[in-house]
Amino acid sequence: MNFPRWVVALALLVYLLPGQAAEKVLRVAVLNHSPPMSYTDEAGRLTGFNVEVMYALCEAMGVKCEPVPVTLERVVDAVAAGEFDFAAVSLLSTPERRARVLMSKPYYRSISVWFARPGIAPGEVSTGVVRGGVQARYAQAHGWKTTQFERRDEIITALLSGTVEAALLPMATAVALRQDPLIRPLGLASTLLRDPQLAGDVCLSVNPRTPELHARLNDAIDRIKRDGRFDRINSRFIPFRLQ
Amino acid sequence: MLAVLGSVFALVAVSLVLLLAVDQRLVTDVVARLHDEMVPWTLERQRLARNLEELRLGGQRVLTAPDVTARxxxxxxxxxxxxxxxMGEDPRTAALAAEVESFLAQRSTTSPGAVDIKAWEAISARLRLLADDLSVEGGQRVSTELDRMTEAVEQTRYKLVLNLVLVGVFLASALFILRHYLIQPLQRIHRVLSSLDAREPLPDMSSAPMAEIHAVEEAIVRFHATLRENEDVRLKLECLATTDSLTGLPNRRHFLGQAAEEMARALRYGRPITVGIADLDHFKQVNDRFGHAVGDHVLQSFANLVAETLRQTDRVGRYGGEEFAFIFPETTPAEALRLIGRLRQRLAETPPRLPDGSALPVTVSFGLADATGRDLEGSLAQADIALYQAKGSGRDRCVLASPDSSTAVPQP
Incomplete structure (x- = not known):
């Protein structure tokens, strides 16, 4: 939905002015343990595809943003409660999530990847998933034996220790995990899952009480996908085009 | 006529404006589609082309990488x-990607040397071609939309020109109709009104087609008729006011007015002028003996005789009872005496006739006075004195007042 510029300007004014003279800084939820999308680099700096996209969106909206690390499990609850203005976390757009928060327009589409030793079909062995993700919900719903972790690197540890024998992860995270030198020796085989519950549109989530921010964010997504910023960030973190 | 023309024009103009609005809407829609759909779609196509290239490079690595891990x-x-x-959205990419995946999956387990490089190069070439096609598809679609927009803009231009021509035609028609049906009839009415004269016939006025103008023309015809009636009445009233009803001669007041004008003219140009007063002799006896009708007849006969005998420039009026006054412009007393002599002679030759056809001899006494260089009142008074002297001297004669006194010179 495109709002006239003056509506956006007025919304920005109303949004930024009340009760404070200083420019408001948007609080943005991000993950810090999920390369290549969102992680802390060797220098201790938050980076990754979603973090850089967040900065680009904030620049396009002309606002300052403060990334705040959060676990995937808390993202929807925290955004729904208004703790964050929005979350720069890739969330598949599900009806349950749309009922609680405002989902932005899709900025790419994803599928899920199941890792296990060769010859083992999905769901046959104990599977590690990240708590709060659609993969955890899917595995549970299908009666898989799962172990849920807060962070992606905990899954790696569990795979190495044999606590879990498989992992179910979203596409971009799976690509990074596949190339992890710790994981390589395990010789895990991958199976790509395109079930609608595990694949589809990926969106950002917005505080449900700020529809004007939702509109501006959608507008900003359009802009950075048009002016090349999105693709340049894409090239830095993902070996193919997200679309 | 103007209302009909205006309605037709308004209808056509509104239709054209609506058509223009439709074209404009079409352009707006195309621009919105370009902005909201085509540009994002084009960018997505280019990303897809880029992924096909990544697919091709990935395939190359699968077939050529030195170690199994890299493969x-x-x-x-x-x-x-x-x-x-x-990749699955477009049937071409879906089919080719599936073929690539299948081809590479089969070869990944074999050693690099055993791979059919020619088969891969053929697939690789198809991947490149498809990537090329996808890269330009967005541009092609944008071009198609721009062509539609250009066509719409062109149409708009034609319609705009048509609208302008229509406005021009309407204005020309309106001007022509205004001139033909309004301005020209008004100019004609102006000419008619400017030259309107009750004594002249009404100029020809062609019947105007516009009801309002026609009503004005009819009003002018009625107005002219009223003017003529008023003029007739005025002339009758003027005649009544200036003419003696019995003899048809100017009455005393009118005669005095005419006489004053002649006196003034003679005085202004230093010309001779003579005045006179005549009185029918023994008129009372005529009335007493034959009745007033015969008396009136005698007066009328004398008046007719005077009118027939005197010159056109001479003035005569009934002065009162059986008295008549004369004024002879450009005439000396001597010439006036000759005129009076001729009048008396004709009166003697053609006396008034009684009802039984017998002649009734009538004589008239005259008093003349030279009015040259004098005032009218004094001259008439002198003529009156001369008349009395004529009466006193036995009637039936003309006496010329002497110029310097109240005495008069009797004339036979």
Whole structure:
């Protein structure tokens, strides 16, 4: 939905002015343990595809943003409660999530990847998933034996220790995990899952009480996908085009 | 006429404006579609082309990488790309990606030397070509939309020109109709009104087609008729006011007015002028003996005789009872005496006739006075004195007042 510029300007004014003279800084939820999308680099700096996209969106909206690390499990609850203005976390757009928060327009589409030793079909062995993700919900719903972790690197540890024998992860995270030198020796085989519950549109989530921010964010997504910023960030973190 | 023309024009103009609005809407829609759909779609196509290229490079690595790990990594990436929803949206990419994945999956287990490089190069060439096609498809679609927009703009231009021509035609028609049906009839009315004269016939007025103008023309005809009636009445009233009803001669007041004008003219140009007063002799006896009707007849006969005998420039009026006054412009007393002599002679030759046809001899006494260089009142008074002297001297004669006194010179 495109709002006239003056509506956006007025919304920005109303949004930024009340009760404070200083420019408001948007609080943005991000993950810090999920390369290549969102992680802390060797220098201790938050980076990754979603973090850089967040900065680009904030620049396009002309606002300052403060990334705040959060676990995937808390993202929807925290955004729904208004703790964050929005979350720069890739969330598949599900009806349950749309009922609680405002989902932005899709900025790419994803599928899920199941890792296990060769010859083992999905769901046959104990599977590690990240708590709060659609993969955890899917595995549970299908009666898989799962172990849920807060962070992606905990899954790696569990795979190495044999606590879990498989992992179910979203596409971009799976690509990074596949190339992890710790994981390589395990010789895990991958199976790509395109079930609608595990694949589809990926969106950002917005505080449900700020529809004007939702509109501006959608507008900003359009802009950075048009002016090349999105693709340049894409090239830095993902070996193919997200679309 | 103007209302009908205006309505037709308004209808056509509104229709054209609506058509223009439709074209404008079409342009707006195309621009919105370009902005909201075509540009994002074009960018997505280029991303898809880029992913096809990544697929091709991945395939190259699968077939040429020196170690199994690198080949497995490359094959994983190929499978992710082939499985991605964007690859499945287009049947061409879906089929080719599936073929690539299948081809590479079969060869990944074999050693690099055993791979059919020619088969891969053929697939690789198809991947490049498809990537090329996808790269330009967006541009082609944009071009198609721009062609539609250009066509719409062109149409708009034609319609605009048509509208302008229509406005021109309407204005020309309106001007022509205004001139033909309003301005020209008004100019004609102006000419008619400017030259309107009750004594002249009404100029020809062609019947105007516009009801309002026609009503004005009819009003002018009625106005002219009223003017004529008023003029007739005025003339009658003037005649009544200036003419003696019995004899048809100017009455005393009117005669005095005419006489004053002649006196003034004679005085202004130093010309001779003579005045006179006549009185029928023994008129009372005529009335007493034959009745007033015969008396009136005698007066009328004398008046007719005077009117027939005197010159056109001479003035005569009934002065009162059986008295008549004369004024002879450009005439000396001597010439006036000759005129009076001729009048008396004709009166003697053609006396008034009684009802039984017998002649009734009538004589008239005259008093003349030279009015040259004098005032009218004094001259008439002198003529009156001369008349009395004529009466006193036995009537039937003309006496010329002497110029310097109240005495008069009797004339036979």
């Amino acid at each position: 497995d990594d490359a094959l994983f990436l190929v499978r992710v790309l082939a499985a991605h929803p964007s």
